[in-house]
Amino acid sequence: xxxxxxxxxxxxxxxxxxxxxxxxxxxxxxxxxxxxxxxxxxxxxxxxxxxxxxxxxxxxxxxxxxxxxxxxxxxxxxxxxxxxxxxxxxxxxxxxxxxxxxxxxxxxxxxxxxxxxxxxxxxxxxxxxxxxxxxxxxxxxxxxxxxxxxxxxxxxxxxxxxxxxxxxxxxxxxxxxxxxxxxxxxxxxxxxxxxxxxxxxxxxxxxxxxxxxxxxxxxxxxxxxxxxxxxxxxxxxxxxxxxxxxxxxxxxxxxxxxxxxxxxxxxxxxxxxxxxxxxxxxxxxxxxxxxxxxxxxxxxxxxxxxxxxxxxxxxxxxxxxxxxxxxxxxxxxxxxxxxxxxxxxxxxxxxxxxxxxxxxxxxxxxxxxxxxxxxxxxxxxxxxxxxxxxxxxxxxxxxxxxxxxxxxxxxxxxxxxxxxxxxxxxxxxxxxxxxxxxxxxxxxxxxxxxxxxxxxxxxxxxxxxxxxxxxxxxxxxxxxxxxxxxxxxxxx
Numbered sequence: 001x002x003x004x005x006x007x008x009x010x011x012x013x014x015x016x017x018x019x020x021x022x023x024x025x026x027x028x029x030x031x032x033x034x035x036x037x038x039x040x041x042x043x044x045x046x047x048x049x050x051x052x053x054x055x056x057x058x059x060x061x062x063x064x065x066x067x068x069x070x071x072x073x074x075x076x077x078x079x080x081x082x083x084x085x086x087x088x089x090x091x092x093x094x095x096x097x098x099x100x101x102x103x104x105x106x107x108x109x110x111x112x113x114x115x116x117x118x119x120x121x122x123x124x125x126x127x128x129x130x131x132x133x134x135x136x137x138x139x140x141x142x143x144x145x146x147x148x149x150x151x152x153x154x155x156x157x158x159x160x161x162x163x164x165x166x167x168x169x170x171x172x173x174x175x176x177x178x179x180x181x182x183x184x185x186x187x188x189x190x191x192x193x194x195x196x197x198x199x200x201x202x203x204x205x206x207x208x209x210x211x212x213x214x215x216x217x218x219x220x221x222x223x224x225x226x227x228x229x230x231x232x233x234x235x236x237x238x239x240x241x242x243x244x245x246x247x248x249x250x251x252x253x254x255x256x257x258x259x260x261x262x263x264x265x266x267x268x269x270x271x272x273x274x275x276x277x278x279x280x281x282x283x284x285x286x287x288x289x290x291x292x293x294x295x296x297x298x299x300x301x302x303x304x305x306x307x308x309x310x311x312x313x314x315x316x317x318x319x320x321x322x323x324x325x326x327x328x329x330x331x332x333x334x335x336x337x338x339x340x341x342x343x344x345x346x347x348x349x350x351x352x353x354x355x356x357x358x359x360x361x362x363x364x365x366x367x368x369x370x371x372x373x374x375x376x377x378x379x380x381x382x383x384x385x386x387x388x389x390x391x392x393x394x395x396x397x398x399x400x401x402x403x404x405x406x407x408x409x410x411x412x413x414x415x416x417x418x419x420x421x422x423x424x425x426x427x428x429x430x431x432x433x434x435x436x437x438x439x440x441x442x443x444x445x446x447x448x449x450x451x452x453x454x455x456x457x458x459x460x461x462x463x464x465x466x467x468x469x470x471x472x473x474x475x476x477x478x479x480x481x482x483x484x485x486x487x488x489x490x491x492x
Contacts, residue, residue, distance in 0.1 A: 007034060007043050007059055011066050019214035019425045020363060021058070022066045028078050031070045034059065035080040035087070044344035046428070047437045048080060048090040049452040050098040058426065058437060060344070065363065067426060067439070072100060079104040086343045086459055093492070097178065112171040112491060131157040131165050139473065143172045150487035154476070161472040166465045174491045181451040186212055186286055186420060189448045193438070194281050196453055197489030202228075202235040203431030204453065204489075205284040207438035210365065212286040215425030215442055216418050223411040224288030225366040226404045230301070231271075231280045231289075233397045233404070236432040237308060238267045240348075240390040240397075243484050244315060247387050250477040251328040256315055263311040270304045273297065288414030298405050305398050312394050319387075329384040333479030335467040337381055343459040347434025348393070349483060351377045352385035359430040367407070373400050383482040420446030431456060433484060455489030 010030070011022040026034070034057065038045045043061035050056075054069045055077045070077055079102035080087035091102045092111035115122035136159055143151035151172035157165040180192050193208040194201045206228055213220060220228075245260025268278040274297035275283050283290050293301075319325060335345075340353035350357055356377050360368040376392035378385040424441040434456025443449035464483045468476055 005030065005033070007037060007061065007066060007068075008064065010068075011064065016065070017214065017425070018217065019211065019427060020065050021426050022064075023069070024066065025069045025071070028070065031055075031057075031068070031080075032078045032083065034068060035078075035083040038080070038084040038086075039342075041341065045080070045084060045086055046344070046435075047439065047452065047454040048087055048094070049439065049454075050094045050100045051439075051441065051450045051452070055094075055100065056439070058439070060363075065428075075100045076103055078102070079106075081105055081107075086462070089458060089462070090454075097492075112174050114171055126169060128155045128167050128169075129165070133159065133164070135159050136164060141476075143169075152487050156473060156476070158473055161474070163468050163471055163473055163476070166468045166476075168461055168465060170461065170487060171491050173488050175488075177453070177492045178451065181448050184448050185446070186442075186448065189440075189451060190285050191282060193451070193453065194284075196492070197455060197486045198279060198281070199239055199486065200235070200431040200433070200436065200455075200489065201279050201281045202231045202284060203429050203436050204438070205282070206232060207427045207429040207436045207453070208440065208451070209284055209286045210427035210429065211425040211438045211440040212442075213417075213425070214427065215423040215440055216420060218287055218417040219415055220288050220366070221412040221415055222366075223292075223408060224413045224415075226408050227289045227293055227413060228284050229367045229371075229404050230293070230401055231275065231283060232429075233401045234267060234271055234301070235280065237394060237397050237401075238264050238271075239432040239484075240394050241267075241308065241311065241315075243481065244387055244390055246481050246484075247329070247383065247478060248319070248325065250481050251325050253322065253325050256318060259311060259315060263308060266307060267304060270300050274300055285414070287417050288412070290414070292413050293408070298408065301401065302405065305401055308394070309398055312391060316391055326384060328475070328478060329387060329482075330380075330382060332383045332475050333467045333471060333482060334380070334382045335463045337379070339463055339466055340381065343463055345434065345456070345459050345463055346430075347432070347456050347460070348386050348389040349456075349460050349463060350434065351375070352379075352389045353381035354379045357435075359428045359435045363428055365427075365429070367404060368400075371400060371403050373403075383478050386482040433457065433486065434460065453489075453492070455486050457485035457487075457490045461485045461490060 014022045016022045043059045046058040046060050057068045059066050081091050082104035096113040139156040141154040143153045153169040155167045194205045196204050241260050242264040245257040249257035272278045337353040346357050358375050361375050373396045422444040426439045429436050437454040439452045441450040468479050
């Protein structure tokens with residue numbers, strides 16, 4: 001029997017496209033072998049989606065990216081999750097959205113479809129997994145939560161105060177994004193993508209723009225690339241400092257939260273003054289950016305960076321001086337490093353577990369490909385580690401913003417694109433919580449035929465379930481906030 005080819009064997013001699021992805025069609029046997037390769041840790045599963053009678057997998061390994069396609073027979077294909085658990089929710093979602101049927105899928109329950117979609121109404125109740133043991137009881141939390149938070153249901157099985165199992169049910173903010181994108185023009189697509197997850201609107205818009213630009217051979221002016229980077233780092237900094245405060249708030253240290261909240265408001269005000277929108281929504285567009293940064297705006301950002309560093313240093317000093325606070329965060333919510341690697345989790349979740357993956361470093365894109373910065377990791381993989389990774393990244397992002405401001409030279413901020421035509425492109429962009437994947441296929445009429453977006457949260461939500469196990473129920477808010485997964489970005 002001949003050896004099953006590896007991903008490296010399969011792409012050998014194939015040129016990667018302008019987007020950095022090699023593309024190939026495979027047979028079911030090879031598809032399954034690649035799924036087994038993901039399970040063995042030979043490469044990472046980056047995305048899995050249905051498209052025009054095919055299932056597609058995006059795979060990553062060191063210095064290599066590939067999109068593998070398998071033609072389905074009547075929508076049927078061999079399940080990836082049968083071999084590699086991180087594909088489970090992706091396959092369940094694609095089955096709900098497109099009717100494709102993964103043979104051997106270990107969990108047949110719906111995922112995004114709650115039985116309320118037009119034409120699909122069902123009275124069947126979602127069956128949570130059962131747990132057996134003396135003294136176990138269930139606690140149902142959500143989907144409606146206190147405060148301003150998106151909906152999600154958390155079903156705890158506990159023994160006294162100790163969590164034995166957590167099971168999530170998401171999909172409550174499903175918006176039909178992929179349906180809205182199908183048939184839209186490129187400009188309309190940019191507006192929709194920027195609203196998939198509002199806290200990462202810059203990252204999503206950038207990933208979409210890069211995918212469209214790769215598909216069409218659209219060149220971005222150097223000044224525009226730097227402005228995109230500045231906006232992305234401001235978005236990252238804004239959420240990192242806000243998350244630090246929120247984690248401390250859930251440990252009842254309100255003063256740190258107040259300081260961080262004020263700092264985030266400072267950042268949003270500066271973003272509004274410099275780019276015309278507090279979240280910088282609709283500011284990154286295919287071909288460049290929609291607004292320029294004035295000299296006065298650059299000065300405002302430099303001043304903001306000084307204030308943010310002062311806040312970071314003071315917050316860290318207070319955090320380090322409070323044993324009662326660290327008692328709540330240290331060794332709480334440990335995500336197994338082995339599970340983190342299996343799920344290829346990025347962002348602060350991955351880096352707190354020692355996984356040194358950051359798209360800006362591993363698959364660098366302009367302007368990061370010419371900027372020196374360090375990628376800091378921790379090894380504790382607990383709430384404390386995820387908080388400290390955020391603190392580390394604030395330091396690096398402050399440095400990155402300064403370098404980008406120094407390199408800003410006069411020039412165009414947007415270029416005219418070629419006439420849209422049948423083509424496809426993909427992109428990875430580092431958002432504040434991890435890597436965002438975007439695939440774009442453009443039809444012959446120049447409109448969007450298929451767009452798929454994969455948020456980092458798809459691979460982080462399952463890790464939260466595992467991290468909470470063995471902790472007390474009262475520590476769930478701390479664990480949850482330390483992950484800060486996106487509901488909207490996940491629910492599509």
